[in-house]
Amino acid sequence: MNYNILAYSIFLPTISVVTIKTGWVFYKNGTVFLFKILQNATFAKQVNNLLLIGYYLVNIGYTIFSISLWQNVSNVVDLINSLTKNMGLILLVLATLHFNNIFWIIYLNKSNIKI
Secondary structure, eight states, rough: OHHHHHHHHEEEEHHHHHHHHHHHHHHHHHHHHHHHHHHHHHHHHHHHHHHHHHHHHHHHHHHHHHHHTOOOOOOOHHHHHHHHHHHHHHEEEEEEEHHHHHHHHHHHHHOOOOO
């Protein structure tokens, strides 16, 4: 049995669902924060659209890059290790990017910098 194909068939749908759901939640709720800083509803919506596109591009790129680095999976233990390692890394990168964005939103809001 080819465990790499099984790993990809588990990994790709799972990461796709997490990416789409998380991106939609960020997009839906992010406009309020951006409007508070930018004071312009149209501009806040456009910036939010760009952030969503950037989020999806980072996710797609990192997912493809991480798959290209996978070692050969030869048994069930390696399958579970590869899946958890790669999913965990993607989630950590996304969480870091998210908290970085939140930090800058709070910083810009507190410093009263108008964009």
